[in-house]
Amino acid sequence: MVIKHYSMNAHQTFVVVKSGLKVLFVQCPNSNKGCPWKLRATMSNKYNNKWVIKKWDGRYTCMNAMLSQDHNKLDSEFNLFLHIRKAWKEKQKAISRVFGDWEDSYDLLPRWLDRMLDCCLGSTYRLETTNYVSNNVVETHFRKCRRVFWTLKPTFDSFNYIKPIKQIDGTFLYGKYRDTLLISTTQDDGKLVEKIGLILISLQAPP
Known part of the structure; x- marks a missing residue:
């Protein structure tokens, strides 16, 4: 043993x-x-x-x-014998210790986007938020992410070389917030897929 x-x-x-x-x-x-x-x-x-x-x-x-x-x-x-629910909870704790929890990830999102602009000049993003409500009270010190769109400068430069075709695909994110990630893509002359932009939409936000 x-x-x-x-x-x-x-x-x-x-x-x-x-x-x-x-x-x-x-x-x-x-x-x-x-x-x-x-x-x-x-x-x-x-x-x-x-x-x-x-x-x-x-x-x-x-x-x-x-x-x-x-x-x-x-x-x-x-x-x-390890119960499956306990195993899942411990796995989530381990992921949180290594990568941070969901709250930390959303807190870092604005800084990550600003850093993206610094590293890739000419890129752009738009972040929309809504009121954060806790116990039927609006918290003035917090905002809730509704949706965010971002795209990179090299994408702008490629518009002259891509086909006039736009495709949007989406995937559900796994975790506490159950948001949706939409990806807009097109094709270049070599039939290679090229990303135009990415949009993160919170399903918890009002329409």
Whole structure:
């Protein structure tokens, strides 16, 4: 069990070379490629029949950046049942810790758009907001995003080289606000799709 925990935390796995009632010898499956990781343990009478590591040949040197969901050391020995709702909530917390929550993302949106204008001169955007109501009271210090449109300067420059065809496609965003992202596209002379603009519409806002 300890070896399994170690290998999974290291995003690695191992193969059993020898296994018995009183001896266990495991090594990295890439040992033939130079990885030195090996471990030998024996059952010790001196320590009340507990397993004792007798030999350890150093850490893994081969790389395995991602642990797969079907890791061969994840089995029924862990006796773990995780409710799907709890798993979803913990996943959302992890995403929030890494990328920030939805409120943080919307707070950063105006600054992100201003930064876009600084980095790509000639681009433009339009951000529309509505009153933020909490407990039937309008909060004067907050505004709620209704919709935002933005496009880049290179898009303007490409108008002379594209076909007179406009297409609009949309997708629902997943998360707390359930907004819709609309993308306006066209085609150039090489039949390659080119984005004209993007629009974010809040479904919670009044029409």
